Amino acid sequence: MQHLVRAFTERAQRIRRRLDFPPTPSTASSEQGDNCNCANATQVGISTAIQDDNVWSNTDDQPRSLWWRFKNIDWNKTIDPQSIKLKPIFSPEISTLIFLLSLSIGYTYIYWLLSVTLCFTYNCCVIPLRSTFPYQNTKNTVIWLICDYVADLFYLVDIVMVRPRVMFLEDGFWVKDPRLTRKNYMRKWQFKMDILSLLPLDVLYFAYGYCQALLRIPRFLKIQTFWELYNCMDSVLSNPHVVRIARTLSYMLYLIHINACAYYAFSAWEGLGSNGWVFNGVGNAYIRCFYFATKTATSIGKNPKPENEYEYMFMTASWLMGVFVFALLIGQIRDIITTATYSRTEYRKLVDETLEYMRRLNLPRELQERVKLWFTFTWEQQHTLVSTNTSVLLQDEGRILDSLPIKMKTDVAINVHIQTLSKVQLFHDCDEALLRELVLKLRPVIYLPGDTICRKGEVGKEMYIVKTGQVQVIGGPTGDEVLATLTEGSVFGEISLLALNGGNRRTADVRSHGFSNLFVLSKSDLNEAILHYPDAQEILKKKARSLMRKNAARERPLTDCESEVIKLAKDPPLEMPRLIKTVLQVVSEESMTARLLKYGSQRRMQRYGDKKREAAAVGSSLFIPAYLQVVSANDELARKSTAKPTRAPRIMPITRSNAIATCLKKNVNVNNNTSLFCHERRVKKTTSEPCLGLRDVNTFQCMVVVHREMH
Numbered sequence: 001m002q003h004l005v006r007a008f009t010e011r012a013q014r015i016r017r018r019l020d021f022p023p024t025p026s027t028a029s030s031e032q033g034d035n036c037n038c039a040n041a042t043q044v045g046i047s048t049a050i051q052d053d054n055v056w057s058n059t060d061d062q063p064r065s066l067w068w069r070f071k072n073i074d075w076n077k078t079i080d081p082q083s084i085k086l087k088p089i090f091s092p093e094i095s096t097l098i099f100l101l102s103l104s105i106g107y108t109y110i111y112w113l114l115s116v117t118l119c120f121t122y123n124c125c126v127i128p129l130r131s132t133f134p135y136q137n138t139k140n141t142v143i144w145l146i147c148d149y150v151a152d153l154f155y156l157v158d159i160v161m162v163r164p165r166v167m168f169l170e171d172g173f174w175v176k177d178p179r180l181t182r183k184n185y186m187r188k189w190q191f192k193m194d195i196l197s198l199l200p201l202d203v204l205y206f207a208y209g210y211c212q213a214l215l216r217i218p219r220f221l222k223i224q225t226f227w228e229l230y231n232c233m234d235s236v237l238s239n240p241h242v243v244r245i246a247r248t249l250s251y252m253l254y255l256i257h258i259n260a261c262a263y264y265a266f267s268a269w270e271g272l273g274s275n276g277w278v279f280n281g282v283g284n285a286y287i288r289c290f291y292f293a294t295k296t297a298t299s300i301g302k303n304p305k306p307e308n309e310y311e312y313m314f315m316t317a318s319w320l321m322g323v324f325v326f327a328l329l330i331g332q333i334r335d336i337i338t339t340a341t342y343s344r345t346e347y348r349k350l351v352d353e354t355l356e357y358m359r360r361l362n363l364p365r366e367l368q369e370r371v372k373l374w375f376t377f378t379w380e381q382q383h384t385l386v387s388t389n390t391s392v393l394l395q396d397e398g399r400i401l402d403s404l405p406i407k408m409k410t411d412v413a414i415n416v417h418i419q420t421l422s423k424v425q426l427f428h429d430c431d432e433a434l435l436r437e438l439v440l441k442l443r444p445v446i447y448l449p450g451d452t453i454c455r456k457g458e459v460g461k462e463m464y465i466v467k468t469g470q471v472q473v474i475g476g477p478t479g480d481e482v483l484a485t486l487t488e489g490s491v492f493g494e495i496s497l498l499a500l501n502g503g504n505r506r507t508a509d510v511r512s513h514g515f516s517n518l519f520v521l522s523k524s525d526l527n528e529a530i531l532h533y534p535d536a537q538e539i540l541k542k543k544a545r546s547l548m549r550k551n552a553a554r555e556r557p558l559t560d561c562e563s564e565v566i567k568l569a570k571d572p573p574l575e576m577p578r579l580i581k582t583v584l585q586v587v588s589e590e591s592m593t594a595r596l597l598k599y600g601s602q603r604r605m606q607r608y609g610d611k612k613r614e615a616a617a618v619g620s621s622l623f624i625p626a627y628l629q630v631v632s633a634n635d636e637l638a639r640k641s642t643a644k645p646t647r648a649p650r651i652m653p654i655t656r657s658n659a660i661a662t663c664l665k666k667n668v669n670v671n672n673n674t675s676l677f678c679h680e681r682r683v684k685k686t687t688s689e690p691c692l693g694l695r696d697v698n699t700f701q702c703m704v705v706v707h708r709e710m711h
């Protein structure tokens with residue numbers, strides 16, 4: 001049961017991990033076999049790791065024995081040095097076996113490096129210690145020798161089975177062929193050093209005795225593995241500064257360790273306690289000597305005074321090491337910490353400067369508090385300073401990403417914002433290329449509760465996407481009605497940007513409801529991006545038009561007939577040429593010639609004839625709606641379109657009673673039973689809504705068309 005529970009937990013964790021790394025658009029292409037290119041190498045690595053994961057953790061959920069796992073190791077498989085993700089060790093069995101098994105699985109490569117590095121560290125620390133301090137004696141020699149040879153075994157396995165199988169890059173491609181990887185390893189300097197590191201000088205034990213640990217000094221040559229481990233950890237851990245500090249500290253500690261060993265060796269050579277400078281042999285020798293070495297290396301002082309030239313030389317060398325090497329290492333640690341805390345330091349500086357500036361100007365306390373709140377919230381949300389005139393990826397850390405190729409930068413941006421962008425309906429329907437183009441232009445901005453994001457009537461210069469939080473669109477006849485509450489993934493501010501309202505003015509107030517995190521897209525960026533994507537333009541426009549219609553309906557209550565003014569369209573009908581008038585005078589009005597001249601074509605003649613008959617039936621003039629425009633007194637949009645008719649017909653809802661009132665004003669004889677109609681074909685071209693003529697009892701949509709061509 002326990003095994004099953006563990007297996008399920010691991011599976012859930014694996015799936016969660018995969019969800020944490022949603023595939024970027026480029027992933028798919030990068031997972032295609034061996035011929036992947038360099039840029040996608042990391043993704044290949046990760047995907048390999050995921051596949052390899054299955055070997056290790058029973059895809060069919062059957063508990064596997066260690067023996068089964070061992071049997072199924074593909075010893076010819078190459079190791080991907082990129083797939084070095086640290087994974088929890090999910091097999092609690094004997095750790096050495098895990099290391100052995102891990103040889104066949106790329107992603108545990110880092111564990112292998114760790115184990116070889118531990119052996120290397122053991123050798124580095126123990127060889128000088130045993131050579132100087134009297135810690136090896138005949139009683140414990142066997143234990144020391146066992147430890148030595150276990151470490152040597154790891155070295156050997158590494159040289160024979162691991163190193164020759166590590167993949168390498170050639171001409172931008174990963175080489176996986178085991179023969180080539182072996183050759184590549186044997187060509188390298190590392191191979192020579194590794195072979196030398198296993199030089200069996202231990203055979204000289206027979207001549208000089210088992211306590212000559214110094215004979216193992218070639219084991220130091222395995223230092224490459226130590227460096228490789230740190231490099232891997234640097235790229236694997238989310239906080240590489242810790243690794244860097246650890247590495248620098250380990251150098252410092254090792255220097256002190258060597259110094260302590262040297263001090264003891266010196267003291268033993270001169271005779272323990274033979275003068276005031278040497279170690280007096282009291283207490284734990286290693287701790288006392290380490291203490292002495294630390295004081296000297298860090299130049300803290302209060303060291304015993306040297307009494308002969310050799311001691312002076314020793315102290316001088318120790319102090320020099322303290323001044324140069326330690327100063328260098330401590331400087332490195334300072335740099336690492338400065339880099340790690342750069343963002344926070346910059347943030348603090350900016351906050352302090354801003355608050356100081358506001359204090360100097362004696363700005364209201366409330367405003368100062370709001371600014372402070374904004375800084376705090378922004379920091380908590382983004383852990384970076386948001387510059388208001390640069391894009392998402394051109395902020396602090398983004399500036400560093402600037403050196404990346406644009407495609408990679410887009411991948412990073414998409415990954416960072418994938419959750420929000422996937423909720424934007426607009427991007428669902430649009431071309432993926434547009435999304436990639438837009439994502440680099442998005443700029444994050446935070447609003448506090450109650451902040452006005454845009455005001456009705458302002459010139460619209462930006463469009464917004466809600467990342468988190470809620471914003472309210474305020475409008476309606478009274479101007480304080482909440483028209484809509486927009487949540488994550490909603491887009492607003494596009495109407496004025498696309499100039500769909502006949503101008504570039506905002507059509508509503510938009511206010512932040514709580515704390516809201518938005519993406520801003522400037523007009524120029526939007527225009528530049530959608531220029532080549534007419535579909536996206538159309539989607540945006542369609543959405544904007546539907547919003548405008550909704551707002552117009554809201555702002556013009558159906559019962560309010562008084563607010564509507566009716567006037568004749570400005571453009572006079574085209575005048576008939578004089579020659580045609582003359583001909584018409586001489587031919588009969590009912591003749592075909594006269595009718596053709598009047599209507600232009602037989603089709604039009606027939607159509608107009610039908611309409612005329614229908615109009616005559618209700619005693620009205622022809623094409624009432626075509627000559628009229630209904631303008632709401634408070635509808636700015638409609639007034640604008642009167643001044644400058646657009647090519648697309650404008651369609652506005654009015655009540656049936658209004659339509660009748662309009663007709664009566666124009667001396668058009670209609671009553672409640674009258675069926676009104678307009679130029680159906682034109683209306684249908686631009687809308688799928690039913691056009692005028694519905695015999696609805698109370699209200700109906702009267703499509704009033706204002707279009708030059710209609711006259």
Ligand SMILES: Nc1ncnc2c1ncn2[C@@H]1O[C@@H]2COP(=O)(O)O[C@H]2[C@H]1O
Pocket residue numbers: 454460473483484491492493494495496497505506507508509510547548550551
């Ligand atoms: N009824 C509505 N529902 C949702 N959003 C709206 C509504 N009316 C206006 N908006 C949005 O509010 C924005 C205000 O600025 P714009 O006019 O540029 O674009 C507007 C629309 O994006």
